[in-house]
Amino acid sequence: MILTRIFDRIMDLQGDFEVKEFKIGQGKNDYSYAKLAVTGKNESHLSQMLNEIYSAGGISVELESVQYVKVKKNSVLPDNFYSTTNNPTFIYLNNKWIKVNHQMMDKAIVVDPIKNRAVCTMLRDIQKGDFVVVGEDGIKIVPPERPREGLDTFQFMSSHTSTEKPIQSISSKLARDLVSIKKKNGKIVIVGGPAIVHTGAVTSLSQLIRMGFVQGILAGNALLIHDVEHALLGTSLGIDVKHGSSTHMGHRNHILAVNELFKAGSVKQLVKSGKLNSGIFYECEKNKIPYVLAGSIRDDGPAPDVITDIVKAQKQYQKVLSNADLVIMLSTMLHSIAVGNMIPSTVKVVAIDINPSSVTKLLDRGTGQAIGVVSDVGSFLPILINDIKKLSKS
DSSP states (O other), rough: OHHHHHHHHHHHTTEEEEEEEOOOOOOOTTOOOEEEEESSSSSHHHHHHHHHHHTTTTSSSSSSOOOEEEOBBBBBBOOOOOOOOOSSSEEETTTTTOOOOOSSSEEEEEEEETTTTTEEGGGOOOOOOOEEEEESSEEEOOOOOOOSOOOOHHHHSSEESOOOHHHHHHHHHHHHHHHHHHHHHOEEEEOOTTTTHHHHHHHHHHHHHTTTOEEEEEEHHHHHHHHHHHHHHSSTTTTTTTTBBTTTTTGGHHHHHHHHHHSSSHHHHHHHHHHSSHHHHHHHTTOOOOEEOOOOOSSSSTTSBBBBBHHHHHHHHHHHHHHHSSEEEOOOHHHHHHHHOTOOHHHHHHHEEEEHHHHHHHTTTTTTTEEESSSHHHHHHHHHHHHHHHHHHH
16 A cells, blocks of 8 residues: 555656565565656656655665754744654664654654653744754655454454445444453544434434443533423424424523533533433543543533633644554544544544535544544434444353
């Protein structure tokens, strides 16, 4: 797969290449090796192709040490700074390869040449005196390997997003992934939008939490407000979720939910008062599942638990995402894209949305490892719960 991508990028840029050496791994644990000679029209053209090759995972046969420059001003990078991908990255420092920590896309690499350390760092966190990697020398990118055996969700899906996929088969394989991760004491994080409530999926997600398949929830103000409205009144934006009909004066219900949260002071206090006794965030409080709610300019309230400082919200998101094995994104394009920017390509991602373009945008923004499931979450999650129960009985 890596070699195919490299060939494609060279040809797209109208370059020439010659395969000097090619060894194919015979066993499951054997690596393949290819040595290419790449020719460009001029130095600039060759440099452009090499940048593409390095980004795809190729490295130069002549090892050169990584280059870095001292930062002169807080939050200002050197002009030739290196911008990271979400793939595992190594730098050649002091005659050995050093892994870059906290891998994320579109970040700078800060180097400590004394301690032989390197870390992905956001622009706002760059400090005067930091050593920041520049150029492309001494950098190795390692895209995730394609598994050679097994039938989990990620090997089953040959194409990332399609409306023509059997939902039942995808669900059963995702259920196996969830059970496997739970057995290994792994970490599963849910990224959720208010459609979870609109489509009647609250019961299923609450059940997933109780069953121990959720170790963190990331969302916005809307999911909390609609979840509380549903728990208190059985409606979502004034629509009876069970019957799908509008209710008298239902347009005020979501503001009533905001008001109840302000009266209590927090979700935790609303649960303690006994008023909130069901729903997603009730289960989070009862099962001690961490959740982070990031605010936006369109929020009603927002609720007391919502973090309105975007910088703080990003940091809390990253904390919950740390060491995640699987991220399941449920009908929220904006939060899904935000989370995709915060995790390395080694983290498995499943995005479930009735709108194919939402999943496509996630892939286009760089989260290439994501598997898209085009389905209504209210229909998909009950099937997933049922498949998990079947596995538990077998």
